[in-house]
Amino acid sequence: MSAAEAGGVFHRARGRTLDAFSAGMPWRKEQTADLQRVLRDVDSEIPLVLVSGNHDVGNVPTPETVAEFQQTWGDDYFSFWVGGVLFLVLNSQFLYNCSGCPALKQAQDAWLDQQLRLAEQHRCRHAVVFQHIPLFLQSIDEDDNYFNLTRAIRRELADKFARAGVKAVFSGHYHRNAGGTYQNLEMVVSSAIGCQLGEDPHGLRVVVVTAEKIIHRYYGIDELSEKGIGDDLMDLMKKK
Numbered sequence: 273m274s275a276a277e278a279g280g281v282f283h284r285a286r287g288r289t290l291d292a293f294s295a296g297m298p299w300r301k302e303q304t305a306d307l308q309r310v311l312r313d314v315d316s317e318i319p320l321v322l323v324s325g326n327h328d329v330g331n332v333p334t335p336e337t338v339a340e341f342q343q344t345w346g347d348d349y350f351s352f353w354v355g356g357v358l359f360l361v362l363n364s365q366f367l368y369n370c371s372g373c374p375a376l377k378q379a380q381d382a383w384l385d386q387q388l389r390l391a392e393q394h395r396c397r398h399a400v401v402f403q404h405i406p407l408f409l410q411s412i413d414e415d416d417n418y419f420n421l422t423r424a425i426r427r428e429l430a431d432k433f434a435r436a437g438v439k440a441v442f443s444g445h446y447h448r449n450a451g452g453t454y455q456n457l458e459m460v461v462s463s464a465i466g467c468q469l470g471e472d473p474h475g476l477r478v479v480v481v482t483a484e485k486i487i488h489r490y491y492g493i494d495e496l497s498e499k500g501i502g503d504d505l506m507d508l509m510k511k512k
Contacts, residue, residue: 304344324348324363325404325445333365334372349380351387356397357481360387364403364443367421367429388436397483399438406443406461409450419446430454440486442479448472449490460488480508 311320322345329337329348341348348363363380370377391399407426408414416422421429433441434455442460448470450461463472473492478501480487489505500506 321352321359321361321402322346323361323402323404323444324365326365326368329363329365330372331365332369332372333363333376335376338363338373338376349383353396355481358387358391358394358396358399360384360399360401360438362401362403364405364421367403367425368405385432388432388438391436391438396437398440398481398486399433399436400481400486401433401438401441403441403443405445406450407441407459408452408454409446409459409461410452412452412454430457433457440488442477442488458486462490465493478505480505482508482511 314320324338324341324345328341328345338348347361349361351358351360353359362384363376366373366377366380406420407430408420412427412430413423414420420426434457438457440458440460442462444462444464446461446469447464447467448461449463449472451459453459460477462477463470463475465474465476468474472490473494475490475492475496477488477490487505487508489502491501
């Protein structure tokens with residue numbers, strides 16, 4: 273999840289258009305403390321993985337905004353293994369607009385190429401990517417817009433992911449559920465637990481990874497509170 277996901281895409285103040293990071297500055301300290309307080313109540317046996325987004329480092333990130341994220345939340349891109357599955361976490365703001373920090377984008381690119389070579393060589397059970405901005409919302413060939421990566425970048429990345437055996441990319445940013453497939457790669461776009469820009473309920477996506485496949489389902493908060501996770505997903509999670 274994005275560490276500081278908030279409502280709205282752009283905010284206008286005093287005649288100037290500000291990106292989500294700048295507009296949130298007056299409340300950033302309080303919002304950060306609020307989220308940290310809530311996260312402290314999460315069961316300590318549940319690891320938390322935070323994915324940086326535009327509300328964290330800005331639509332046009334800079335070394336300063338990235339450093340602030342790192343000091344508050346940790347690395348802005350990294351990898352980890354669980355049960356033979358490789359997970360890659362990317363800072364997709366570098367892919368959206370790196371004009372304020374080209375060297376940081378180049379460093380992530382080199383790191384990502386190295387990680388994808390490892391995934392291809394080790395033939396891991398699955399490889400999964402987390403990034404805030406989706407590659408695409410429905411189709412690899414869709415028009416460029418604020419909520420996806422540009423065609424040239426998305427296709428280059430999707431081809432790299434497909435060659436390395438990445439099975440799924442999980443993203444947010446759109447504040448609506450969406451997604452599609454490209455070759456053997458699934459693009460999964462999840463709506464928000466907070467601000468909704470469509471008709472989806474406030475909610476979250478439950479993902480179950482087995483040796484054979486990756487299964488996921490979006491639940492509204494009310495549905496999850498009243499009925500819990502579906503029996504079929506619970507049964508899969510109980511299997512060793």
